[in-house]
Amino acid sequence: MSIVFYLLAALTVAGGLAAMLLKNMVHCVLALTVAFAGLALLFLKLDAQFAGFAQILVYIGAVAILVVFAILLTRGSETPKDGVFSRSWLIGLVIAAAVFAVLGWAVLQSARVLPHETAIPVVTVKQIGAALVGRYVLPLEIVAVLLTAAMIGAVIVAMHENVGHEKEGSK
Amino acid sequence: MTPLTGYLLVAALLFSIGLAGALTRRNAILVLIGIELMLNAANLNLIAFWRYGPHPEALTGMMFAIFSIAVAAAEAAVGLGLVIQIHRHAHTTDLDQMNRMKG
């Protein structure tokens, strides 16, 4: 296990922890961006270059900015008066710890039957493209329809209601 | 400890951190952030298994992860649109105060 892996794992976990623990919401989003970047570097270490760059492009370049805009539109940068953790925080923590215990135990118990090929797979973007329009063309088209529906849906859900009421009132 | 075990443990840790955040924070947007962390942890699992698994040239793991990234982006967009609309209606995003069906 190389030192690079430990550093990247520490960076990612630290970013995730900071995202969930900080009080200021914009700091949380920036810590989340650090976690995304750490994950993209982990993908690059796993020789999945296309996935790593797509992670940076989509998550850091779009999802993080989306979350930031939502925080600004919902006045999230003002600190709340009742504290940032909900009343039932202890139960949530216990559940998360139990989930981690179960997952970690499952991984460590099955360590001897897990595959561990170490030959580096040579994957070109051409192969990914051929797979996308060959074997995975149906998921590709469905994801295209899903993204269009999500885009139109998000615009309609977040649109001002006054537009509809005004039109009804003037009839 | 093989490399694959290391990646799986990191993914499990990230998943439980995201779950803890989604279950304990008050603000709706932070719950969505926790969900994004969980999705990312699952992606890490997929790519790790693709890399160290038997047939990496079939590209299954990488394809799954790429589609998961696309779907997560769509879900984040719709979820945040909903949060914005809820804020407009209830003037708060505090989940502890949204415990009634009325209104």
Place this chain on the structure above:
Amino acid sequence: MIETCDQIFVLLQHWLVSFLPASWQPAAGVLLSVAAIVCVFPALFAVAVLLERKGLARIQNRLGPNRVGPFGLFQPIADAIKSLTKEDIVPQSADAAVHFLAPVLLVITVFMGFAVLPMGRNMVLVDLDAGLLLYFAMGASSELAVFMAGWSSRNKYSLLGAMRAVAQMISYEVPLLLSSVAVVMITGSLSLTKIVEAQNHYTWGLPHWYIFTPWGFAGFLMYAIATTAETNRSPFDLPEGESELVAGYHTEYSGFKFALFFLGEYVAMFSISGLGTTLFLGGWSAPFSFLTWVPSWIWFFSKLMLSIFVFIWMRGTLPRLRQDQLMNFAWKFVLPMCLVNLLAAGLWRFMGDGWLRWVVCSAILIAAYAGMGLAEMRKQRLGPRSYRYAE
């Protein structure tokens, strides 16, 4: 002799690295190339700042800086000394950590883009299979730095400028990517070295640059519009318009941090012009087949400086667009044209060689342009043009 001139930097790198033990050589080679990039592009930035001030001044019928050195040639040195010695004022209520990290993140992501640009024959820092994707990933990350700068200043004008800048950058990200996708479609690869090599052929002395094809010309125009908007240059510079928003998202920055923002903006201009020359203008290939004896890196940098000159020219000539005008333009005109361009590029590929594909593709693009232009302009009530001259 020609070969040596062309490969002089590569040979220099190999010679310098040969003094080290074999296990250190790859890392040392990479470090040397990185050092070269980090030295060359800020030097070009100094030249570009001077060119911009003199050029804008001449367009506006005045002289520009002419005190420091002959014809103001040492002005960049004076500017550097000023920005390094000015007091670094951080507002008291500003978020200190984010305020510090914003220019750092901007400069890092902007310089990362140079890792995949082929600046000459065999002169790429990293020859990635998905090079174009890395470039766009770094471009998308720089938007977050702009937002961090505007938000951390706790200043209404900075936040407003940052939101406008981010909205503009994400709107024009889509035409930027779509116009590059047409090039990727025809070349069949995301690797920038392969894209340049596909354009490096000559027919009757003229090169096969993609700008000389109908879809390439339309794509280049849309790429140019998108890059002007991505780097917040005039006529899309409302986020940093001095007359509207003081200085937009970098209002509260002074001294070295402001210099970093300025550097980041100009180096982003260089890197995105470099990508534009790689995709559409043939990268390091010569314009005529009898000029291939000139070293390849000279061609790359001359095309880069030509693009910078056009940027400066546009800044001095065109008026600023309003925020809603530029968003309308992006989503309602440029994006549909990009989709039509993709269609035209696809037809080009499948029609085979001959004069017919030129006619069909040009006809589709001109019809789409005229149709959408007429549809947009019908809503405007424009009277006859009137002029006012200074008395």
